[in-house]
Amino acid sequence: MIGDDPVILRLTLTGLVSAALLTAQTAPVRADAGDFIAGAIVGAIVNHSAKQQPRRVYKKKTYVAKKKTYRPSIPATQEGRQIQTSLNYFGFNAGSVDGQLGRKSKAAVSAYQAFMNYPVTGQLTDFEKDFLFDSYYKATANSAVTASLIAQSPHGAKGLLLVYRDDLTGGTTAIAGHYGLPAVIAASVNEIAKSSDPSAEQLVQRSGFIQLSDINGDGQTDYVIDTSVTGSAFWCNAQSCAVRVFASTPEGYQRNDFQAFNVTPAMFACVRGNCTKTEGGTQLAAVHVAPAPAPGLPQVIEAAAPAMPVPSAQPVVANPQAAVAAAPALPTFLGGGGAETSLASHCNKVSLVTNSNGGFTRVASMSDPDFALSEQFCLARTYAIETSEEMIASIQGFTSDQIAQQCRGLAPAMQTQVAALSLKGQDEVTREVAAFILSAGMSPAQLKGTARICLGVGYRTDDMDVALASSLLLYALGQEVYGEILGHHLHEGIGTAQRTDAAMTWYAKGLSALESGAEPAFAPGQPERLGLLQAAVAAVAGGGAVAAPIPAAAPAAGLPTFALSD
Template sequence: MSRKIFTTTALAATLLSTSVERAQADFGDALVGGIVGGVIVGAIHDRNHRPSRSAPRGVSSASRQLARDVQTALNHFYFNVGAPDGVLGRQSRAGISQYQAYLGFPSTGDLSEFERQVLITAYQRAQFGGPQVTQVVANHPQGMRGLLTVVRDEMLGVSRPPVVEAAAPVAPQPQAPAPAPVQTAAPAAPPAAPAVPNFFNGQATGGASGVSLASHCNRVALVTSSNGGYTELGTMTDPIFALNEQFCLARSYAIAEGESLVAQVPGATPQSIAQQCQGLEPLLQTHVASLSLQPRNLVLQGVMQFVLNSGMTSTDLAGTARICLSSGYLTDNMTIAIGSALILVTLGEASYGELPGHHLMQGIGTAQQRDFAAEWLRASLPSAGATTTEVSFTPGPESRNALILAAVDGATGGAVSVTAPAPAPAPVTAPVTK
């Protein structure tokens, strides 16, 4: 499992390399404006102009290494604190506060020794792997983060019942009727059985389908790892699973792309970004709901009205949508994630239409509609042999596009083919407002 985690991280990092160049070229020092009433306000600065942080005088190398270990562990459990530099600054304090809040500790921003031991122990256990780690990651709605709660309870001496497969709970077996008691007095009541843990008690926020995409991708990753790697065009036997793999890979890329932009917004934290992107949810719900009810062109016409009413320039709105797309996937809020992707497609970045297509294909965050899914996926990918100047959503070999198109054919009942259909109509574009 540990090897799989690093493989996915490496893939996302490779995909991100061209994204950073694109983000700097598109946005540079441009403002990431406020969405409808100033939901997100900040500035993206050139990293070369940002002052570097240095360690306070008198800090020993051992202390800096401890701080690096903390930062590395926080990043591993998705409490993003940036590059581990051994300096626990504002971003690191914010990540520590999120970690503390997640485990029910006081959110002080300063780790107690016990809190640090829980964090480091959980990280070391994640690196070592093993059946228990695999089971927790596969069944917990928060995926890898669930390991933190297990280690915390163990160190507190809290007895935990065995982890139960959430997808297939074990039904209680009927018992034979007990023989009639001889004595006339009522027997003493037996001790109460321990409650079976409910890992989905209001915690899955996967949208209309109620499915957590984070948990879904954890399961996909486990199967991919056991299969020895990602499905390739020549070895594809299950088109739906092949699309699942590419869906989760695209999700990882979208998260990494947004995080690279958030790192350039002074004072921003994942928590503050998530709170601000939350304001988009009621504005995007209608458009996301229409995804499974209307064809692609009608959905985009509706989103266009939202774009025109936002009062933002196309550049600012696109930057905000990328950040909220990442935040939506990190917080498992499918309305924000899908809605942000729809905004980017409406602004002319058709390749982001791959994401709504995957959601429709798998029925996550929206009702499953595979015919509509095929329309979105085919329109998001360039035709075979076509030349385009558009930057791809997920840079990679052309074989990826062929794999997705062939899987779409197989998933919708057609013959599996590596030849892409005719180019889709050009996406609707928004005027640049001043």
């Protein structure tokens, strides 16, 4: 083929062009035909040559813009931080505490729900959240007790949740046999604690609650549990309190139940496991006898100390001779005047309702503002007791009983100011308390620390005069958050006359201080508590009443003082 050899192609092209020129010169009549032939041949060759040239390929580039993904940011909240803090404390890894409940936090929530046998959703219900928060506050309030429980639980810190859950439901996860007691004794302590405000760990440390002796003479330790020192009216009637005597036998301990007051082992006689109360034993009840100290510990002699009054939640032993020397009294036609309401008993009842409701009242679900305030009153009481006991543990040279006895001196010293709380306006009461402080001869810092200790002592022993005196001191010393606790007393009528109108002014001062950023005195880890209190107080707000004057102040008794720094 011509097109296949380039040399032949060039020669052929040259010849054809020459022939065309000759034809044009010699035969013009054939020009049209020659032009056609030459044009056709040249066109074919040019087309062929063009086909042999390399083609330029144009590639179309397509640019695809990267699609940006916008993820909505997770809001950081104080509640989120508290959830993360609580989950991390109990061993459910929620990551860094930033208040943003992302995937890691939700995974921790799911792990918490699975451990507690709740439906695993990754989202906390109100009850699950309340229980988590309450457990965290309880665990961090008493580090020594918490460390002991963690050490004895196979689940570590998670095991605290099971113990606290069973405290609410009456279960038995609490470890039997701890506190250094035999299992049956420890179980009885747990049972008593469930119907008392102090925890089981706090009860076993109280003087007189558990007394040890070999009552039946078999060489083994017997145990006497006296519920009168719990400060709870649940275990007492008008004359006596429940007493349990555990006598040792070869088969174990046998329990004997009695009703008595301020008991000692000498009041009982036991033959093997069977015990009886000796004749005339109750005549010794007027003298407080401390339990024998443990071997190796120094014994504190308290013979010179005056007898300690019995808290109002406990039965009172009458003294017929005392009436002879009594000053003339105002006439009364309503019997003995009736016993004052016990705050310990009140809080026991509130606790039962709270547990049956599945947790504390929340703002969104509040239907009974009076009960919501009662819950917060009892919560504040618990915090005051725990704070007091932590401070007492740091004081050297005094026993808990000695401190409690000194705190009782506040009641007669501030009798006038406490009485004024039910009768006078807030400003006038505050001025009277401030005047008392100026004459007390103690520095404000020392007096404030003493008042915080005695506030818890007053609540622990159900002595409202001591608790109210302590609260008034703290308020007048600039701790206006304690206006809340004074409002609670006036609203409930516990330790004071029931004055809802007066309660509102004290509530307002206390809540205003919290709203302004003052450090909370109670439940500091619950920021939502302020909103609940404000809503409940607003719902029960009432009118005013005219205050009546009270007699002139009596001479002040000596104030307790403890070596501590604020």
